[in-house]
Amino acid sequence: MTMTALRSVTIIVNPTAGRGRRRTDHATRLAGALRRAGVAVQVVHTRDRGHATALARAAVRHGGCSHIVATGGDGTVAEVARGLAGSDVVLAVLPVGTANVLARELDLPFDEDLLARSIIAGATTTVWPGVLHTAQGMSLFVQMAGVGFDAHVVHTVSPRLKQAVGRGAYVVSVLRALWRYRYPVLRVEVDGAVHEASSAIISKGALYAGRHVLAPASVQGEKAFSVVLFGKAGPWATLRYGLALLRGTLPRQKDVTILRATTVAIAAPAGLPVQSDGDAHGHTAIRAHISDQPIRIAICPRVR
Numbered sequence: 065m066t067m068t069a070l071r072s073v074t075i076i077v078n079p080t081a082g083r084g085r086r087r088t089d090h091a092t093r094l095a096g097a098l099r100r101a102g103v104a105v106q107v108v109h110t111r112d113r114g115h116a117t118a119l120a121r122a123a124v125r126h127g128g129c130s131h132i133v134a135t136g137g138d139g140t141v142a143e144v145a146r147g148l149a150g151s152d153v154v155l156a157v158l159p160v161g162t163a164n165v166l167a168r169e170l171d172l173p174f175d176e177d178l179l180a181r182s183i184i185a186g187a188t189t190t191v192w193p194g195v196l197h198t199a200q201g202m203s204l205f206v207q208m209a210g211v212g213f214d215a216h217v218v219h220t221v222s223p224r225l226k227q228a229v230g231r232g233a234y235v236v237s238v239l240r241a242l243w244r245y246r247y248p249v250l251r252v253e254v255d256g257a258v259h260e261a262s263s264a265i266i267s268k269g270a271l272y273a274g275r276h277v278l279a280p281a282s283v284q285g286e287k288a289f290s291v292v293l294f295g296k297a298g299p300w301a302t303l304r305y306g307l308a309l310l311r312g313t314l315p316r317q318k319d320v321t322i323l324r325a326t327t328v329a330i331a332a333p334a335g336l337p338v339q340s341d342g343d344a345h346g347h348t349a350i351r352a353h354i355s356d357q358p359i360r361i362a363i364c365p366r367v368r
């Protein structure tokens with residue numbers, strides 16, 4: 065844990081993250097709590113995908129800002145992380161997304177007053193994001209990237225249903241996909257060694273889709289991934305993996321392999337959907353490695 069001096073705070077709000085229409089209310093409450101403590105605050109809203117990166121870069125370039133708050137889910141956090149990477153600005157998270165996995169992983173506050181107190185107290189922890197290269201370009205991910213069944217589900221989930229019912233929308237998408245998905249065999253290169261799998265998840269942390277344990281040995285502060293390879297294909301195997309995830313036994317399944325690595329490449333088959341931090345993110349081929357630029361994240365002083 066390191067401490068950082070407080071200057072001004074920029075709050076970036078993704079108005080489409082999570083469920084319902086309350087992200088702006090959360091951001092307003094956080095801004096109020098910070099202003100009451102005498103902190104200068106700027107609130108800006110994203111207009112479209114990728115805009116959070118541009119807004120974070122602009123805040124860093126403008127200078128004077130010590131913290132940038134990502135108001136959204138893991139996708140928004142990743143975009144803000146990319147915008148402030150390489151600077152001394154601290155990333156704070158106001159978790160109003162759907163799954164908010166990074167916030168759960170790091171035990172970050174979900175309450176605005178507690179987040180304001182954490183920012184003011186200045187405690188931070190360091191994480192090493194993943195860098196993802198696809199045909200669409202380079203991006204960062206803070207929690208995970210995947211190819212296979214889960215990426216297909218992310219690509220096919222209805223955005224309107226996600227807005228209306230949150231994580232339940234993924235359940236609908238899973239049930240629809242189980243018998244329709246074609247389950248191709250992936251060729252996954254993990255630190256140079258080739259493996260075959262029906263699905264692969266490259267995970268920076270231990271958790272997945274909320275609080276479910278995917279890769280227990282993964283720690284955000286380490287410069288490594290856990291690569292989770294699913295050995296069996298088909299609807300019944302996928303159902304078993306899903307139930308095991310819910311019951312916390314997925315890492316113990318005989319046909320699930322978890323490897324520690326720093327580079328991963330999935331070149332074939334080409335054209336398969338890719339998910340990054342739970343959002344659709346182009347298609348294979350992909351390459352992933354650990355960023356050489358760490359991100360400092362504001363944490364509750366009481367938990368670390």
Ligand SMILES: Nc1ncnc2c1ncn2[C@@H]1O[C@H](COP(=O)(O)OP(=O)(O)OP(=O)(O)O)[C@@H](O)[C@H]1O
Pocket residue numbers: 078079080081082083110111112113114115116136137138139140141143160161162163164165341342343
């Ligand atoms: N103004 C905007 N309009 C449309 N999409 C946006 C806008 N701002 C950001 N986005 C995109 O919204 C997507 C979803 O955001 P985010 O991941 O933060 O929320 P979520 O999916 O609800 O939460 P989680 O990732 O925790 O499940 C991201 O891919 C981001 O690029």
